[in-house]
Amino acid sequence: MVPIWLIGFLSTVAGVNVGGVIVALINRFQRSVGAIYAVCVGLLLSLLSVEITPEAIALGNFLVFVFGFLVGVLLFEIIHLAFYRNRVHSKKNDHRQSLRMGVFLVLILSMHNLPMGMVLATSEHFPFGLALLQALILHNIPEGMILFTPLFVAGVRLYKLFLLSVFIAAPVALGAFIGNWMGMQSNLLAAFLLSVTVGSIYMVTMKEILPASIKHSSNMYSAVIVCIAFGLLTAYLLFLH
Numbered sequence: 001m002v003p004i005w006l007i008g009f010l011s012t013v014a015g016v017n018v019g020g021v022i023v024a025l026i027n028r029f030q031r032s033v034g035a036i037y038a039v040c041v042g043l044l045l046s047l048l049s050v051e052i053t054p055e056a057i058a059l060g061n062f063l064v065f066v067f068g069f070l071v072g073v074l075l076f077e078i079i080h081l082a083f084y085r086n087r088v089h090s091k092k093n094d095h096r097q098s099l100r101m102g103v104f105l106v107l108i109l110s111m112h113n114l115p116m117g118m119v120l121a122t123s124e125h126f127p128f129g130l131a132l133l134q135a136l137i138l139h140n141i142p143e144g145m146i147l148f149t150p151l152f153v154a155g156v157r158l159y160k161l162f163l164l165s166v167f168i169a170a171p172v173a174l175g176a177f178i179g180n181w182m183g184m185q186s187n188l189l190a191a192f193l194l195s196v197t198v199g200s201i202y203m204v205t206m207k208e209i210l211p212a213s214i215k216h217s218s219n220m221y222s223a224v225i226v227c228i229a230f231g232l233l234t235a236y237l238l239f240l241h
Contacts, residue, residue, distance in 0.1 A: 005176030008120045011137045012113065012169035019144020020161055023152060034217030035225055036149050037209050042229025043142040044205045048198055050237045051138070056198060060191025068192040072112070072199020079107060080207070099154035101208065105147050108208075109168050112200040115193035117175020118182075136172075138233075139201070146209055 026032045057065050116136065147168070148161055213222040 003176075004120050005117065005173040005180075008117055008136060008176055009169045009173040012140050012172045013165050015137050015140025016144035016147065016165040016168060017162065019141045019146070020148035020165070022141075023145050023148045033149060033153065034213045034215070034222060036145055037213035037216065038222040038225035039229045040142040040146045040149075041205055041210050041213060041222075042226040042231075043233050044139065044146075044201060044209075045226070046230045046233040046237065047139045047142075048202060048205075050234050052194060052198055056191045056194035059194070060188045064188055064191045065195045065198075068195025069199040069202075071192075072196040072201075073203050074199075075111065075196070076108065076200050076203035076207075079104070079111070080203075095154050098150040099156070101212070102147060102151040102154060102156070105150070105204065105208065106164055106168060108200060108204050109143055109147060110171050112197045113168060114171040114175040114178075115196050117172035117177075118179035119175075119190050119193045119197075120172065121176045121179025146204075150212070 023036055026036065053065070056068070120136070144165070147164070151161060151164070210222070210226075213225075
């Protein structure tokens with residue numbers, strides 16, 4: 001039997017790099033940057049709404065979900081304030097700002113992958129394991145698109161992008177090890193960890209990715225693409241899953 005930590009690690013690396021390949025294929029078109037970000041917003045909001053949030057509430061309860069969500073929001077805000085404290089606004093500094101945003105996203109994605117790995121460790125004991133694993137693979141594709149887009153704009157080389165995907169996936173394996181070592185048997189703890197990931201991903205989506213989409217396109221263009229992406233993934237999760 002393949003260890004759960006290895007499955008989580010490989011699925012994360014694969015999902016992130018698939019997202020990166022998609023970005024690479026359409027990166028030649030300047031306006032596509034806004035479209036990519038908008039697609040990512042729609043996919044992530046759908047995944048959070050239809051897949052991960054219901055799982056978290058089903059495992060625990062609404063109060064546990066709200067508390068975990070707020071912890072995820074707080075962690076995001078702390079990192080965001082520390083990271084952007086000395087941000088310089090300059091139109092001539094687009095590549096540097098893109099690199100800075102990419103590094104910030106690496107930190108956020110790595111942060112939320114640790115509890116995701118810990119939750120994966122509990123999938124050996126709870127029936128939601130397969131659904132969570134599918135969610136892990138699905139949401140890593142838009143996360144790869146999210147991460148690779150600013151780094152492509154910043155001119156980061158492909159081999160460095162692959163190494164970053166491995167770096168982001170490592171906390172999944174580490175979290176699974178920690179979860180197994182702790183012997184996590186609690187539905188409430190699993191629900192709390194899932195809720196933390198929901199809060200952090202939601203904040204990244206709304207405060208980093210959506211504004212970047214609007215910046216590279218327009219409010220109406222981004223809204224239309226977000227709705228289309230949200231609807232397509234929601235239809236898949238509800239009717240084709």
